[in-house]
Amino acid sequence: MPTSLTIPKLEMSMTEGTLTExxxxxxxxxxxxxxxxxxxxxKSVQEIAAPASGKLVQKVPxxxxxxxxxxxxxxx
Numbered sequence: 001m002p003t004s005l006t007i008p009k010l011e012m013s014m015t016e017g018t019l020t021e022x023x024x025x026x027x028x029x030x031x032x033x034x035x036x037x038x039x040x041x042x043k044s045v046q047e048i049a050a051p052a053s054g055k056l057v058q059k060v061p062x063x064x065x066x067x068x069x070x071x072x073x074x075x076x
Contacts, residue, residue, distance in 0.1 A: 002074040003052040009068045010041055017041050018065050019072060026058040030075060037062075037072070050075060 007017050018040040024030055035047035036056060050056075052075045060072040 002057075002076040003054070004071050005036075005051070005073040005075065007039065007066045007068050007070045007072060008048065010039070010046060011043065014041055014068060016065055016067050019060060019062050020045060021062050022058055023047065024056050026056060028056050030054065030056050 007019075010017070020038040020040045022037050024034070024036045030036055030050045030053060032050055032053045034050050036050045037048050039046055039048050054075040056073060056075055058073045060066065060070070066072065
């Protein structure tokens, strides 16, 4: 069953973030714990790790500003 990738809430007041860069190509195999994208919040840029292992499917391009909880991809 695929694991959805969503914009996480990294700060108490965070309502949105910018997906600054995909660190892994669409369709590539990823391992749990491997950084897969960068997320910019009002205070910092953080690398977000894969929550599972499998094939990365990107659903949102880098550069978009997205609400917390928005699905940006999945690991199948």
